[in-house]
Amino acid sequence: MSWFTKTLTSSIGRKLMMALTGLFLITFLIIHASGNLQLLANDGGKAFNLYTKFMTTSPIIKTVSYILYTSIIVHVIWAILLTRLNVSARPQKYEYDKLGQSSTWASRSMMLLGTIILIFLVIHMKTFWFVYKFGEIGMVTYDGVEYKDLYTVVVNAFKNPLYTGFYVVSMVFLAFHLAHGFWSGFQTLGLNHKKYTPLIKTVGLIIAIVIPVVFAIQPVYVLLFA
Amino acid sequence: MNLTLKVWRQKDANSKGKIETYPVTDISSDMSFLEMLDVLNEQLLEKGEDPVAFDHDCREGICGMCSLFINGRPHGPQNATTTCQLHMRKFKDGDTIFIEPWRAKAFPVVKDLVVDRTAFDNIIQAGGYISVSTGNARDANETPIPKEIADQAMDAASCIGCGACVAACKNASAMLFVSAKVSQLALLPQGKPEKQKRVEAMVAQMDKEGFGACTNTGACEAECPKEISITNIARMNREYFSAKLSSNNT
Ligand code: HEM
Ligand code: SF4
Ligand code: FES
Numbered sequence: 067m068s069w070f071t072k073t074l075t076s077s078i079g080r081k082l083m084m085a086l087t088g089l090f091l092i093t094f095l096i097i098h099a100s101g102n103l104q105l106l107a108n109d110g111g112k113a114f115n116l117y118t119k120f121m122t123t124s125p126i127i128k129t130v131s132y133i134l135y136t137s138i139i140v141h142v143i144w145a146i147l148l149t150r151l152n153v154s155a156r157p158q159k160y161e162y163d164k165l166g167q168s169s170t171w172a173s174r175s176m177m178l179l180g181t182i183i184l185i186f187l188v189i190h191m192k193t194f195w196f197v198y199k200f201g202e203i204g205m206v207t208y209d210g211v212e213y214k215d216l217y218t219v220v221v222n223a224f225k226n227p228l229y230t231g232f233y234v235v236s237m238v239f240l241a242f243h244l245a246h247g248f249w250s251g252f253q254t255l256g257l258n259h260k261k262y263t264p265l266i267k268t269v270g271l272i273i274a275i276v277i278p279v280v281f282a283i284q285p286v287y288v289l290l291f292a
Numbered sequence: 293m294n295l296t297l298k299v300w301r302q303k304d305a306n307s308k309g310k311i312e313t314y315p316v317t318d319i320s321s322d323m324s325f326l327e328m329l330d331v332l333n334e335q336l337l338e339k340g341e342d343p344v345a346f347d348h349d350c351r352e353g354i355c356g357m358c359s360l361f362i363n364g365r366p367h368g369p370q371n372a373t374t375t376c377q378l379h380m381r382k383f384k385d386g387d388t389i390f391i392e393p394w395r396a397k398a399f400p401v402v403k404d405l406v407v408d409r410t411a412f413d414n415i416i417q418a419g420g421y422i423s424v425s426t427g428n429a430r431d432a433n434e435t436p437i438p439k440e441i442a443d444q445a446m447d448a449a450s451c452i453g454c455g456a457c458v459a460a461c462k463n464a465s466a467m468l469f470v471s472a473k474v475s476q477l478a479l480l481p482q483g484k485p486e487k488q489k490r491v492e493a494m495v496a497q498m499d500k501e502g503f504g505a506c507t508n509t510g511a512c513e514a515e516c517p518k519e520i521s522i523t524n525i526a527r528m529n530r531e532y533f534s535a536k537l538s539s540n541n542t
Contacts, residue, residue, distance in 0.1 A: 073536045
């Protein structure tokens with residue numbers, strides 16, 4: 067193995083991959099969550115459909131989205147590798163264990179939280195992304211130009227209380243993943259400093275609350291008012 | 293005070309162990325936890341039974357030899373305290389106390405409560421030293437070291453290598469121990485010349501021994517009897533990344 071692969075497969079190297087992909091995914095979440103806010107514009111879906119078209123055709127966004135898909139795949143594969151290593155490091159459990167007191171639940175449950183996020187992502191991609199790319203979808207015309215009407219697909223999905231319920235619950239798990247993940251990513255990169263770590267922890271908590279809430283507002287709004 | 297002890301008994305490395313229950317009576321609250329175990333062992337010897345094997349040496353909290361997972365926590369209920377410095381006044385009459393060995397693939401049980409911590413020695417041997425003969429003690433102020441740096445190095449150096457961090461970590465990760473040893477030397481001028489080689493070798497050895505990876509839960513820091521901080525882990529990661537990027541070791 068070259069020094070490079072050796073580094074990335076070492077315990078700290080694997081963590082590096084988790085931190086880089088995880089933190090990149092957070093920047094994507096921020097953009098995605100704010101873009102989605104156009105669903106709330108009271109214009110029958112025009113702003114949202116224009117935005118969708120931009121997001122699926124702009125070359126820059128397309129390039130970023132390939133990095134994004136790679137990041138998710140790497141994050142998930144490395145999560146499995148790391149979790150397997152970590153489980154195998156303690157083959158025999160304690161009979162009596164009060165270790166729950168010395169760390170947060172989120173920090174101990176990253177794989178569980180991540181798995182639920184993954185299930186959410188798969189279903190989410192199937193209902194929206196897959197339908198948009200390959201499924202049957204209505205067309206709308208604004209100013210003489212035809213657009214795929216993803217807005218109607220989204221609204222119909224969110225009118226289903228089960229779908230919206232699942233969406234909202236998944237956001238709770240995302241919140242916990244981010245609550246630990248954000249500052250943990252910085253710690254992994256070695257960025258722990260008296261001056262900045264308290265700030266990073268606070269920003270992490272704000273992100274962990276605001277992003278999932280913004281995501282969850284949209285289906286709930288559609289379910290209740292659309 | 294009278295207590296019920298639930299102790300892990302295991303004949304040797306290859307046997308399957310189990311929890312055995314032993315009542316002990318008339319324990320003074322001034323006794324240390326290990327003295328209480330001495331009382332139990334005298335009882336067992338009088339009955340012709342095999343005494344409980346456990347590790348200890350200095351019994352003054354400095355050698356790192358004592359271990360024991362007491363009532364679900366490494367070194368028992370008192371923070372920042374080794375098992376040998378834990379006193380029975382921390383328990384109440386009638387308490388049931390679980391006593392188990394450290395659990396980690398890299399720390400196999402030798403007998404009862406004794407685990408083999410050779411993995412830590414191997415990590416130290418991989419690079420946890422300075423490989424020059426220092427000769428006589430040099431003049432104290434010949435190499436100026438700011439007080440703040442000396443304090444940080446001293447804090448890291450207070451790690452006694454007990455392994456409670458591994459025992460506490462859900463991933464049985466040794467990152468706190470290794471980062472303390474890496475930091476203690478990387479912070480000081482004497483340790484700097486070899487810092488890249490050191491961190492690469494020690495991390496590689498840590499991985500080879502079968503410890504888990506860190507998920508930044510912070511359980512190690514909370515349970516460490518010497519209150520070693522996880523800022524050392526961040527420092528080790530920085531040292532590791534910069535060594536990997538710029539060392540000549542391919
Ligand atoms: C939008 C989705 C996601 C975001 C923003 C995200 C973000 C993060 C971040 C920032 C970390 C901290 C990295 C570190 O400690 O250095 C992390 C850790 C982790 N993530 Fe994710 N994640 C996402 C999805 C997932 C998925 C789908 C899985 C698994 C199936 C997953 C599993 C994990 C695991 C197991 C860890 C802990 C790794 C460790 O520290 O050993 N995550 N995530
Ligand atoms: S870091 Fe703390 S818990 Fe770990 S070996 Fe050193 S003294 Fe023991
Ligand atoms: S016996 Fe030496 S530290 Fe406990």
